[in-house]
Amino acid sequence: MRLIINGEPYECRVYPGSLLALLQQLGFLTDDATAFSMRFVVALNQHIISSSRYASTALQEDDCIDVLSVITGG
């Protein structure tokens, strides 16, 4: 399955099924689905997906996923 993650092409060898599974596969989340300890925000095709919807959000071929987190700024 081909996705675009943070602007780069990404080939999933194992179909992740849901956004939650993908975030676990990429290391943003632990396998424990309740452990949303890391601080980031996700957009799927330029629409924000809140953490409560990770598990119910199915992925499709060529979806664009952006994972953003804090940086310093002026």
Add this chain to the structure above:
Amino acid sequence: MNDALMIAGETIGSRLWLGSSLYPSPQVMSEALQAAQPGFVTLSLRRQSAAQVQQQQQPDSHWSLLQSYVRDSGARLLPNTAGCYTAREAILLAQMARELFATDWIKLEVIGDDYSLQPHPLQLVEAARELIAQGFKVLPYCTDDLVLCRTLLELGCPAVMPWAAPIGTGKGLLNPWQLQTLRERLPDAVLVIDAGLGKPSQAMAALELGFDAVLLNTAVARAQQPVAMAAAFRQAVDGGRQAYRAGLMCEQQQASPSTPVLGLPFWHQEGAL
């Protein structure tokens, strides 16, 4: 007499607002924040890998120290939309910032020119209109154009933040006449100088002109001693505000002696001798 800065119904603890970028280390940033005691601290968000996100959770990271400072001081986070060139980009980034930082405050930045980093007035207005409709408290980084500032205020921005000079230049108040005009023509607006300040004296001058606050980053972070410079800016902002409230004397062309001449012996008598 109470001189608290109120914006959108909230009391902002200081008239000095500080960016979190460009410091030599997270520790120096943290110490500079302690010295400056800013009302807002700006920060941003970008695409990151899992490893980068994890790094930000470490206790000595910028983010951890910043969170700790904000928790202890009562300062507010002010996420920005730096790097956006269209209203659409800025709106999405603002929405993501709200989700990430759990705040409605946004420093709206939409750039119109690569070289000068001049804000794009049309895209800025479009983005501000939409974000205000979505419940954001929009603090737009804008030019010192009077009509633009007025338009942003009429849209519902609780303050406007005109530049003094292009971001990171440290050139200070390039057009004080225009800034003074803004103060005079928008007497009830909250006006914040954002960008271009390089010295504490320039921050003080902005406050003396009647600006309500200043937002800066590079002038502190790139100083040889950022922590000492943060303290210097704090004092300058306090001094400038006090001077504005005290009421500056009117400038005049002709000299006038401050020491009374009445009673001076030999007053204009030299020719008579």
